Every structure is written in structure tokens, then in C-alpha cells.
Amino acid sequence: MPRRHQAQSASAPSPPAGPMVWLRADYEFPSTFSYRMPDVSAQFAIGSPIPSPATVKLALVDTAIRWSGDVAEGRRIFDLVKTLRVCIVPPPCMVRFRAFIKRLKPPHSSAGSGAPTVESTGVRDYFLLNEPLSVFIEVPQAHADKIRELLLRIRRFGTSDSLCWCTGVSEEAPDNRLCPQLLANLTPAQHGLVVRLSDLSPSSQFDGFNPFGGNARGANLDKQVYVLPLTVKQSGETWAILERNRT
Helix, strand or coil, X not given: CHHHHHHHHCCCCCCCCCCEEEEEEEEECCCCECCECCCCCCCEECECCCCCHHHHHHHHHHHHHXXXXXXXXXXXXXXXXXXXXXXXXXXXXXXXXXXXXXXEECCCHHHCCCCCCEEEEEEEEEEEECCCEEEEEEEEHXXXXXXXXXXXXXXXXXXXXXXXXXXXXXXXXXXXXXXXXXXXXXXXXXXXXXXXXXXXCCCCCHXXXXXXXXXHHHXXXXXXXXXXXXXXEEECCCEEEEEECXX
């Protein structure tokens, strides 16, 4: 029975057939926002001004599990959203600053109960946003109410460094000029800030992100280089002011 269940969850179901609708959710951050780019060092965490599409989708899955108390519900939402289109639009202006931090981590279980707390240091990018961050996701109309409910309940993107709340959800398509563009598809007239983002792929598996007995090899993330519609207006050694390009 477990083998049959695993085979079913490893498949890559397509979103339900039928009309699609774009949902827009705006998020406020009570203080700073921090999202480390995929595959960069945790000790020198270069940040992205926006979360990856994968982060948004996993936030929906995490929210579904937390509010329902049912891991199976999270698996269902994962299969629903993993191939959906997501566009994250940065606010008109933001400040990036680089901070030196010290973290306290519990010792590894193999060190024994009397082992001291582990200290680690590093550098991390943080962002201050002047307006909400806008997240657009194209969903099957038949499931729009459920996704809208989850978008309203999201309280963080990624780690606790990015606590947030949703100010509202509406039906609205994004302006494609403000969406991240693949670097490989960029035209000579386009310019912006280069970042690396990740997304779920059709072969991504729920258990690849399950911290309770999952297998990270099932993540199968699609990692690409994108260009954001942002320009560095002013900068110093450890800070920069970013403004969104005018459309």
C-alpha cells in the first residue's frame, strides 16, 4: 500500500482543465524582508528583492497544512499549484542593506544533551519596501476560491526573516513588463537587476520538501537567471536604493 501511494504522488498531474483566472495578492512586511538566492552561501547570503515562484507555491502548501492540520491537504495543494504561472512584482522603491549577523543554533543531536549552543556568523542582505509586494498567480477558476483563501492566510515567505500579512486579494492580471523576465529571452531594449530564482517543475514531488521523512532529491527545482524591472539609483558599500523601471 505505501508503495502504491508513493507511485501516485510521484506523478506529475496537470492543473484541471477549464478556464483560468489571475489572482493578485498584496503583502505588507512589518520590518525587513530577506530571501536568499538559490545556491548561494548561507554565510554570505546574497538576497533577492523578491521571493522565487517556488517560495510562493510552498507558502501556499505550508499555509494549507497549518490551517487544516492535514498533511494530505498540503499534498493536494502542492499538486494543484506546482505547474501554475506566478509573477512577483516588486514595489516602486526599496532599500537593500547588508548586515553582519550572529546566529545561535542548537547542537546536533549526535553531540549529546549537554553540548553547548553552536554560534555561527555571516552576512545577509535585507530589504525595506516602500509599498506592498504584489504576487500574481494564474489558477483554475474552479479552485480560485480555495487559493484566494490561502493567499489571505499566508504569514511568511520562506523563513521567519520574511514575516508578512496579506492586505487583500483581487482578480487582476499582471503587467508582463513588470514580471521577471528570463535573461535568455531579454531584448536589447530591456534592462534591470539580474537575480537567480527557482520554480517547481512538473517532476517536483511533495516529499522533496517534506521535513518529516521526505527526500530532498525529489525537489527537482527549475533554477533560472531572471532580470527584474529594477534599477540601482544610489548605492554605497553596504547599501543600495532600488527603483522600479517605468513602463
